[in-house]
Each structure stands twice: as C-alpha cells, then as structure tokens.
Amino acid sequence: MPPVFAHGRLRLYLLRLLDEAPRHGYEVIRLLEERFQGLYAPSAGTVYPRLAKLEAEGLVTHTTEGGRKVYAITDAGRAELADRSGELADLELEIRESVAELAAEIRADVRGAAGDLRREVRAAASEARVDSGAEEMRRIKQEWKEQARRAKDESRRAREEAQRARRQAKEAQEHARAQAQEEVQRIAKRVQEQVQDHFTRGDWPTGVREGLTELAKEFGEFGKDFRFTRPRTATPSTAQTPDSEPAYSDTPPDFPAGYEPSWAHEESTGNPARDLDRLLDRFRDDIRDAARDHGVTEPQLQEIRGHLSAAAALVGAALRTPKE
Numbered sequence: 001m002p003p004v005f006a007h008g009r010l011r012l013y014l015l016r017l018l019d020e021a022p023r024h025g026y027e028v029i030r031l032l033e034e035r036f037q038g039l040y041a042p043s044a045g046t047v048y049p050r051l052a053k054l055e056a057e058g059l060v061t062h063t064t065e066g067g068r069k070v071y072a073i074t075d076a077g078r079a080e081l082a083d084r085s086g087e088l089a090d091l092e093l094e095i096r097e098s099v100a101e102l103a104a105e106i107r108a109d110v111r112g113a114a115g116d117l118r119r120e121v122r123a124a125a126s127e128a129r130v131d132s133g134a135e136e137m138r139r140i141k142q143e144w145k146e147q148a149r150r151a152k153d154e155s156r157r158a159r160e161e162a163q164r165a166r167r168q169a170k171e172a173q174e175h176a177r178a179q180a181q182e183e184v185q186r187i188a189k190r191v192q193e194q195v196q197d198h199f200t201r202g203d204w205p206t207g208v209r210e211g212l213t214e215l216a217k218e219f220g221e222f223g224k225d226f227r228f229t230r231p232r233t234a235t236p237s238t239a240q241t242p243d244s245e246p247a248y249s250d251t252p253p254d255f256p257a258g259y260e261p262s263w264a265h266e267e268s269t270g271n272p273a274r275d276l277d278r279l280l281d282r283f284r285d286d287i288r289d290a291a292r293d294h295g296v297t298e299p300q301l302q303e304i305r306g307h308l309s310a311a312a313a314l315v316g317a318a319l320r321t322p323k324e
Contacts, residue, residue: 009091010042011050012084015077016091018060022072025051035095177302188310190214192317199318205272211314212283213264261286 017023017031025048033041051071054060059077062069073081081088191214198207263282268275287304296304 009094010046011054012081012088013091013095014047014050014054015059015073015081016088018071018073019078019081022063022070024065024068024070026068028071036098040098173299177299181306183303183306187214187307188313191310191314195314195318205268205275207318208276208315209264209279211318212279212311213261 013032014028017028023031025044028051029042029044029047032047051060051062054077055062055071057076058074059080060071060073062071064070191211194214195207195211198210261282263279266275266279
C-alpha cells in the first residue's frame with residue numbers, strides 16, 4: 001500500500017487542523033483517524049516530532065494546559081497555508097482517494113482472509129470428520145474387543161460352573177451310594193440278628209417271614225409311597241374258604257413306616273413249599289406294584305438292590321439250616 005501522505009503533505013495537513021482550532025497532540029491524532037474514517041491513524045511517534053519541528057520553524061506555538069501541550073498556529077503558519085492553498089486542495093482530494101483505496105484494499109484483504117478462513121474451516125471440518133470417523137472406528141473396534149472378551153469370560157465361567165456341577169453331582173452320587181451300602185449293611189445285620197434265633201431253633205418259616213417283614217418295613221422307611229396290602233374285613237357273604245385266596249386292599253395313605261403287610265402273619269396251610277411260594281409272590285407283587293405306580297430312580301434302585309441282596313442272603317441261610 002503506498003504512503004497515505006506524500007513527502008511534506010502531513011506537515012501541511014497538521015497546519016490545516018491547527019488553523020481550525022488549537023489542539024493538543026492526542027486530539028490531532030484522533031482527528032486524522034476520523035478524516036480517514038478509521039482506516040488510518042498515525043502514531044504518536046509520527047505526529048509529535050512534526051509538531052515540534054513546526055514549532056521550531058515558528059509556524060506553531062504551544063501552551064500548557066493540565067499538563068498537556070496545546071498547539072496553536074501562528075501568523076507565519078497561516079501565511080504558509082495561504083501560499084499553498086492550491087496544494088492544500090489537492091491534498092484534500094488525495095485524502096479522499098486514499099480513503100477509497102484503503103477501503104478497497106481492506107475489503108480485498110477481508111475477502112481474502114474470509115476465503116482463507118472458509119477454506120481453513122472446511123479443511124478443519126473435513127479433518128474433524130476424518131478424525132471423528134477414525135475415532136468412531138476405534139471406539140467400535142474397542143467395543144467389539146470388549147464384547148468378545150466378556151463373551152470369552154462368560155463362556156469360561158460357564159464351563160467352570162458345568163465342571164463344578166458335574167463334580168458335585170458325582171460326589172453326591174458317590175456319597176449316596178456309600179450311604180446306601182452302609183444302610184444295607186446295617187439293615188442286613190439287624191435283620192440277621194433278629195431272625196437268627198429262629199434259625200438256630202430250626203423254625204425257618206418264621207425266620208423267613210420275619211426277615212421279609214423287616215425288609216418291607218425298611219422299604220417303608222425308604223419311601224412311604226410303596227404300597228402294601230392287608231386283608232379286608234370279611235363279611236358273611238364274602239368270607240373265604242380255607243383253600244381260597246384271601247382278599248386284599250391297598251395300604252392306607254397314611255401308612256406308617258412300621259406298618260406290616262398282611263402276609264407277615266398268615267397261618268401256615270401245612271404245605272411249607274406252597275406257603276413259601278405264596279409268601280415270595282406277595283412280597284414281589286407289593287414291591288412291583290409300588291415301583292409301577294411311583295417309578296424308581298437310580299439311587300432308589302441301588303438301595304433296593306442292597307435290600308434284596310440282604311433278603312436273598314437271609315432266605316438262603318434259612319433254607320440251608322439243617323432240619324430238626
């Protein structure tokens with residue numbers, strides 16, 4: 001941008017401002033800024049030295065008011081203005097042209113700066129979108145990794161829980177089996193002790209009957225869902241002959257653990273072999289009916305097998321006892 005004032009023109013315009021009225025240096029600077037519509041404001045380092053030079057040449061003088069120098073034009077200064085009136089008119093025109101040029105340059109600078117700013121903003125926005133997209137992809141990738149890690153941890157915990165459940169089930173099964181074996185041994189020993197006296201006296205039918213009765217009681221202790229039978233009360237119209245089969249009814253719903261089946265105390269018919277067959281049939285039918293009606297689980301089958309093994313051992317021992 002070319003200088004606002006050509007050589008010597010600022011000196012002439014300072015005389016022009018002081019010819020209007022006495023002014024201090026700051027007021028001169030403000031007036032220059034107003035004449036240029038705020039587009040140009042000379043610095044104090046430009047104005048004050050020229051005022052001092054004008055004073056040295058006798059063109060202006062100053063007085064002090066409130067600690068400030070107030071400059072006023074002298075007659076010599078007015079004479080110079082009169083001699084340079086044509087030059088002063090050209091200066092006024094130059095100032096207007098300078099203001100127009102400054103405004104155009106400023107507008108161009110503003111447009112250029114605005115264009116640069118828009119380009120920078122677009123570039124920044126584009127970079128921000130790219131960065132945002134990259135950041136979003138990083139975030140999604142991190143979330144996927146985190147979800148995969150959680151799924152892996154949950155799968156591992158599920159496997160561990162399944163393994164622990166299998167171990168606990170196996171331990172519980174082994175414990176139940178051991179308890180069943182101990183219970184079978186206990187029952188067998190107790191039943192054997194109870195009927196041993198009959199065996200030693202040769203009264204094996206009573207021993208077998210009591211042994212099976214005791215086993216039936218143990219089945220009752222094992223599960224009260226087992227059904228046993230007892231004779232119905234005979235009436236004159238339903239009384240049975242000695243050779244006929246007695247009638248039976250289901251075990252009552254509140255049957256106690258110590259309940260004895262009806263065949264435990266049946267009288268002998270005088271035919272021990274037939275009585276034994278009938279006794280075993282009744283025992284088998286009661287147990288089979290209970291299993292059919294209520295089902296059998298694997299632990300129950302294990303315990304029942306032990307009971308039946310003990311019964312078989314007792315019956316076999318009874319039958320091997322020498323006859324008196």
